[in-house]
Amino acid sequence: MKPILIIATDGFEQSELMEPKRLLEEAGAETVVASLDEGEIKGWNDGNWGDSVKVDMLVDNVSTDDYAALLLPGGQINPDILRMNDKVISLVREFDKAGKPIAAICHAPWLLAEAGIIRGKVVTGWPSIRTDLTNAGGAVIDQNVAVDGHIITSRMPDDIPAFTKALKDAVGMRRTEDTRKVA
Numbered sequence: 034m035k036p037i038l039i040i041a042t043d044g045f046e047q048s049e050l051m052e053p054k055r056l057l058e059e060a061g062a063e064t065v066v067a068s069l070d071e072g073e074i075k076g077w078n079d080g081n082w083g084d085s086v087k088v089d090m091l092v093d094n095v096s097t098d099d100y101a102a103l104l105l106p107g108g109q110i111n112p113d114i115l116r117m118n119d120k121v122i123s124l125v126r127e128f129d130k131a132g133k134p135i136a137a138i139c140h141a142p143w144l145l146a147e148a149g150i151i152r153g154k155v156v157t158g159w160p161s162i163r164t165d166l167t168n169a170g171g172a173v174i175d176q177n178v179a180v181d182g183h184i185i186t187s188r189m190p191d192d193i194p195a196f197t198k199a200l201k202d203a204v205g206m207r208r209t210e211d212t213r214k215v216a
Contacts, residue, residue: 034204035101036063040092040121044110047076047083048190049138053104056197060206065089065100069118077108092120097127101204107139107159116147126150129183134203136185138196142166145184155181157188 037057041050054064068074068088076083097103103125105112115121125148128135137145142158143165145151152170157163157179166173177192178185178199185203187196 034062034206035099036065037102037104037200037204038095038100039064039066039104039106040068040095040115040124041066041074041086041106042068042070042111042114043075044077044108044114045074045086045106046108046111046139046190047078048193049108049141050076050086050106051084052190052193053106053136053138053197053200056193057104057201057206060201062101062201062204062206064104067092067095069114069121077110092118092124095124097124097131097133100128100133102134102136102200103128104200105135105137105141105144107137107141109140112140112143116143122148132183134183134185134200136187136196136200136203138187138192139189142171142186145169145186146171151184154184155179156184156186158186159188 066089073085075085129150139159146169156171163173178187178195180199185199
């Protein structure tokens, strides 16, 4: 399977990048973190700066053909910066056009709205962005995960297990114990 691309920058909600990344890697996926600058990006955790994550590549060097799916962690700062970057929005549109899974949690659905890809889609997100999602043409619901075609959205850190499971399902990942037959 091709790697799963994670696009983030400083101010990502720490749990919404690190926990899905960990769960995906434990299930056998490779993840690649792309950002606006080289080096490391710093998370946001409980109202303060949190841990850093190594940047594997710049978004300017990303080719959607190289990835199975796109994961967009939330936080308020991270997606607000990213939605103002033309290359990031172009990548979101390219993943959408290719029909590849796009998973966005918390405030990250802002990027989907900015890319113009949620019109007519059932989506969810952090309560403060739901009006933005509605205004972008999304049919907003309040549940732990919304899956509409290849678009996967969730509301908050508590939703990470359901969010990550939906992404794993979308890329065809199954844990060995899930497919083993009992004699």
